[in-house]
Amino acid sequence: MSVEFLGTAATDDGSQPGPHFGAAFAAEPPPRLTVARVTVDDPRVEPLLRELAYEYSTRYGRAADRELNRYPAEEFAPPHGELLLLLEGGEPVAGGAYRRYDGRTAELKRIWTHSGHRRRGLARRVVAELERSAAERGYRRIYLTTGPRQPEARGLYLATGYTPLFDISADPETIGPLPFEKGL
Numbered sequence: 001m002s003v004e005f006l007g008t009a010a011t012d013d014g015s016q017p018g019p020h021f022g023a024a025f026a027a028e029p030p031p032r033l034t035v036a037r038v039t040v041d042d043p044r045v046e047p048l049l050r051e052l053a054y055e056y057s058t059r060y061g062r063a064a065d066r067e068l069n070r071y072p073a074e075e076f077a078p079p080h081g082e083l084l085l086l087l088e089g090g091e092p093v094a095g096g097a098y099r100r101y102d103g104r105t106a107e108l109k110r111i112w113t114h115s116g117h118r119r120r121g122l123a124r125r126v127v128a129e130l131e132r133s134a135a136e137r138g139y140r141r142i143y144l145t146t147g148p149r150q151p152e153a154r155g156l157y158l159a160t161g162y163t164p165l166f167d168i169s170a171d172p173e174t175i176g177p178l179p180f181e182k183g184l
Contacts (some may be wrong), residue, residue, distance in 0.1 A: 040073035075099040094122035106134035108144040148172035
């Protein structure tokens with residue numbers, strides 16, 4: 001396992017967060033975020049996957065175990081894949097993985113943010129880190145699919161430069177899994 005400092009976010013105007021002139025109290029800086037490269041059997045992965053399984057089950061009305069266990073764990077490990085967690089204060093708040101899709105393409109899987117930490121841009125950070133890692137391993141393209149009942153994921157991928165491989169004006173329920181791609 002490796003861990004590295006990811007940093008804190010800048011404000012909307014690009015400056016670093018911090019105290020402002022005239023403020024009675026300086027705001028606490030946000031906790032540092034770190035990236036941990038882990039294996040599927042790392043105990044910190046289990047709570048995120050459990051919550052993801054619950055989310056899939058509530059959205060799609062069926063058990064998610066089959067989908068979550070579709071691929072062998074070693075597909076998400078070097079040399080062809082990776083699983084990472086975004087940690088805040090040592091606790092997992094988001095994560096994701098990629099696996100080899102073909103010789104030049106990595107497939108993103110299991111991008112997830114803990115329900116108590118959403119709307120903070122954490123999934124964007126996870127996606128960016130996975131893209132960087134995949135590029136370092138020689139992949140030139142990212143492919144992924146998301147479910148038709150996951151509008152947040154669809155929005156994330158569109159906002160981060162992914163090209164939909166489906167008609168975005170169509171009802172997602174009529175398409176099934178929604179495929180996207182992005183060149184690295």
